[in-house]
Amino acid sequence: MxxxxxxxxxxxxxxxxxxxxxxxxxxxxxxxxxxxxxxxxxxxxxxxxxxxxxxxxxxxxxxxxxxxxxxxxxxxxxxxxxxxxxxxxxxxxxxxxxxxxxxxxxxxxxxxxxxxxxxxxxxxxxxxxxxxxYRFHPQWQRARQLVDEGAIGNLGAIQSFFSYYNVDAANIRNRTDVGGGGLMDIGCYCLSLSRFIFGAEPRRVMGAMLHDDSFGTDYLTSGLLDFGSGTSVFTCSTQLAPYQRVNILGTTGRIEIEIPFNAPPDQPCRMWLQTNGKLEEIIFATCNQYTLQAEVFCQAILDNTAVPTPLTDAVDNMRVLEGIVESARSGSWVVIS
Ligand SMILES: NC(=O)c1ccc[n+]([C@@H]2O[C@H](COP(=O)([O-])OP(=O)(O)OC[C@H]3O[C@@H](n4cnc5c(N)ncnc54)[C@H](OP(=O)(O)O)[C@@H]3O)[C@@H](O)[C@H]2O)c1
CATH class of the missing domain: 3.40.50.720 (NAD(P)-binding Rossmann-like Domain)
Incomplete structure (x- = not known):
């Protein structure tokens, strides 16, 4: 060190x-x-x-x-x-x-x-x-733990949604020259969380993308990730009412995360866990997920240990993202792993 x-x-x-x-x-x-x-x-x-x-x-x-x-x-x-x-x-x-x-x-x-x-x-x-x-917010740590412990039975499906409305031509999200577009900006979260919760890479993916005529960027993208043991579907958009939600479904229960991505730093967050017909509300104390991220990153430096999200994960997420784009172009499934 x-x-x-x-x-x-x-x-x-x-x-x-x-x-x-x-x-x-x-x-x-x-x-x-x-x-x-x-x-x-x-x-x-x-x-x-x-x-x-x-x-x-x-x-x-x-x-x-x-x-x-x-x-x-x-x-x-x-x-x-x-x-x-x-x-x-x-x-x-x-x-x-x-x-x-x-x-x-x-x-x-x-x-x-x-x-x-x-x-x-x-x-x-x-x-x-x-x-x-988002991965450092306790709500995601808990979701992953619940799934791993079998709290919702066998994981079968994930449904995620992330949107906002932004038609400012100068914004980096609406510029192809700087890597803009809905999939790059927010769809990447839907891919990341699906891989995080399944703890695996999808075998194949399918995508559909709509592009803005003047910006050239995708303003609405939907995708389907086939993990073999289950699927994940998502929609992201830069031109729909602002909304975000994630549902994780297993054979005996489900988890719903109210504010999955932009968890507010000034109020508690909520998750619902439904098991065998019983609905439980889980409240997470107010915290700042960016501060938690800085804490774990600094700790890895100070202890000279691996960072919690290795760079290979970033490469794998990019591979899935590219698969969605390729599928949207070809109209066919794209094999990932
Ligand atoms: N994790 C999250 O919650 C989160 C949320 C929002 C955004 N992001 C990510 O953070 C990044 C920045 O997003 P943002 O919305 O904050 O961007 P932004 O306000 O547009 O800032 C980007 C900055 O990059 C610099 N820059 C250098 N070359 C540029 C170029 N060719 N065009 C535009 N800017 C250029 C400029 O800073 P100077 O003029 O000072 O050099 C500019 O202010 C993106 O990768 C985005 O995906 C993450």
């Missing part, structure tokens, strides 16, 4: 860009975590970096991402750049000797994700993780 890290017991973070998700949610959540110190923020514009730093109380600012990576006082990078820059800048960060927490989806393709995996594998002393924060 790095002696400097043991002595200070705090991971010194640097932030790539003034992305909205960072400034509004993830940076304050990292700052609230036990072993973190957000030391620097970078931006293409020094002015934007200064504004964000002042708002969030970050001591150092940089007018380029390169300068941040050159800073020897930074241990870990949080990368919330648009999707097309995830792999590129995460690889640069690894080569600069930094641990990396990178936003979802990990990249634009399986091939790209594998490039990141190769870079991370070449420097095993560094921790690299895709920021699927």
């Amino acid at each position: 790095n002696e400097k890290v043991i002595a200070m017991k705090k991971i010194r973070w640097g932030i790539l860009s003034t992305a909205k998700i960072g400034v509004e949610k993830v940076i304050p959540a990292i700052q609230a975590s036990t072993h973190s110190e957000v030391m620097a923020i970078s931006s293409q514009s020094l002015d934007k970096a200064r504004v964000a730093a002042t708002k969030l109380g970050i001591p150092k600012v940089y007018g380029s991402y390169e300068e941040l990576l050159d800073d020897p006082d930074i241990d870990a990078i949080y990368n919330p750049l648009p999707n097309h820059l995830h792999v590129d800048w995460s690889v640069k960060a690894i080569r600069a000797g930094k641990h990396v927490l990178c936003e979802k989806p990990i990249g634009l393709s399986t091939k790209e994700a594998e490039q990141l995996l190769a870079a991370a594998t070449a420097q095993p002393e560094l921790k690299v993780m895709e920021a699927f924060m």
Whole structure:
């Protein structure tokens, strides 16, 4: 283990860009975590970096991402750049000797994700993780535990839905040049949670995608994942009323998660467990899933243990995502594993 890290017991973070998700949610959540110190923020514009730093109380600012990576006082990078820059800048960060927490989806393709995996594998002393924060919320830990313990019998089906309405042409979600689209932005959660709860990869997948005429991005995508022992169906959309819900069904019961993805940091969350006709409401105390994510990531660095979500999981999720796209194009099943 790095002696400097043991002595200070705090991971010194640097932030790539003034992305909205960072400034509004993830940076304050990292700052609230036990072993973190957000030391620097970078931006293409020094002015934007200064504004964000002042708002969030970050001591150092940089007018380029390169300068941040050159800073020897930074241990870990949080990368919330648009999707097309995830792999590129995460690889640069690894080569600069930094641990990396990178936003979802990990990249634009399986091939790209594998490039990141190769870079991370070449420097095993560094921790690299895709920021699927939902997995660290106790409601998902509990859902997985209940399924594994057989609380709902044999797992048979998962149904997930994630939507919002956003027709801002400038938003990265509506731009093909930066890896936008509903499947990349939110459908990736539906794939991730299905693989997490089944604890397996789908054998084959099918997808249907509708594209916006002017943006060129998919605004409504539905998919079917065949896990052999059961199936998962999902719909995601960037142009439907905002809604999110997950249902997990087994032979003797079901689990319903009320706010599966954007679990609020300021109020408790609810899950319903129905077993043999009895309905139980399970309440989860208020918590911030981004802070929990920062805690486990820092702990892995400090203890030099594996991150809870390995990069291979990110590669596997990308493979399923690409399968959905390919199926939507061909109109046929696409074999995954
Ligand atoms: N885990 C979650 O809950 C969650 C939620 C929302 C988004 N996300 C992910 O976080 C990432 C950022 O999303 P966001 O909505 O926060 O994005 P955003 O506000 O549009 O920010 C992206 C930032 O990237 C920088 N950038 C560099 N090159 C760019 C380019 N060619 N076009 C646009 N921006 C560029 C800009 O920062 P500077 O000008 O400062 O350099 C920009 O502010 C995405 O990967 C998204 O999937 C995750």
